[in-house]
Amino acid sequence: MAEYIEEIEEQDDETGLLYEHLRIVVDRGQEPMRIDRFMTERLQHSSRNRIQKAAEAGFVQVNGRSVKSNYKIRPEDIITLMLDRPRHDNTIAAEDIPLDxxxxxxxxxxxxxxxxxxxxxxxxxxxxxxxxxxxxxxxxxxxxxxxxxxxxxxxxxxxxxxxxxxxxxxxxxxxxxxxxxxNKTTHRSYNALVWANFTEDEGRIEGNIGRDPKDRLRMTVFPANSEVGKPAVTHYRVLERFGYVTFLECILETGRTHQIRAHMKHIGHPMFGDERYGGTEILRGERSSSYKAYIHNCFKLCPRQALHARTLGFVHPSTGRQMDFTSPMPQDMELLLDKWRSYIKGIG
Structure with a gap:
């Protein structure tokens, strides 16, 4: 729903018609709450500011009437988001795109x-x-x-x-x-390059993962014993050390959105090249112009978070046979690793 609210200011109402894009019936036991806060908690990819702008534009209705963002919802209210264009057709169409x-x-x-x-x-x-x-x-x-x-x-x-x-x-x-x-009986391992010089050979990260209240496109970590977010555990093992960055194998005990990325950020070691979690900043190393140029060349080689879902294992649903698969390292990450191997050998 975020894409609809985000684009409200750019739309021209040529027909005067409004189309329903969202409907929420408030629970009978719901306590009074501002409608902008209520909707923010239920729309994962929409900020409170966007919802407030939608209300100011008259697009947020309760029981068929437009309300402001400070409206206090009541039990069994019918909340609708009405926009000036038809809802996007979400039908999944077959497209001739190569698949590996x-x-x-x-x-x-x-x-x-x-x-x-x-x-x-x-x-x-x-x-x-x-x-x-x-x-x-x-x-x-x-x-x-x-x-x-x-x-x-x-x-x-x-x-x-x-x-x-x-x-x-x-x-x-x-x-x-x-x-x-x-039931956590599958096996999944990832390869990741992170900003760190781990002294230990392996470790375990535990912490609930939930949406970051300051940036709803990002996840953050909450205490493991809290009621916020979902429990998450990541195990990691060092594969190669490059001084300022470390190449890891990460094994998921749980599978949460952005789990490895959020957990690594939480312990101070963002994924190399991960713009959303701070990994496109130069977090370790020299201050020289040559080192900065080297890092920017690394980012060009692999212009994304350096994370690869390497292995996948599960029991076949019909035969009961164990199935295990391994994906080769993609070229951009392989080139990135080779560049770091050359760097620590002094070749740069």
Missing amino acids: VVYEDNDLMVVDKPAGMVVHPGAGNFHGTLINAVAWHLKDFPSFDANDPEVGLVHRIDKDTSGLLVVAKTAEAKRKLGLQFF
């Missing part, structure tokens, strides 16, 4: 996603996604409908993270695979 299919049978497929590809339509990315490509690839498979939530992606990775994903072709396969992810 690592494995496929009648129950599932494992795909190696390149960095830069959005996994699922939404938030302004309605075409060119992985699931659009899957819809094309499976257009002749009778039991698969990309618009049916009971089939399709079992888990997700970020747009600028590369690596392995499993797609369920049938509802039964998705149910069984989903249970494995829920």
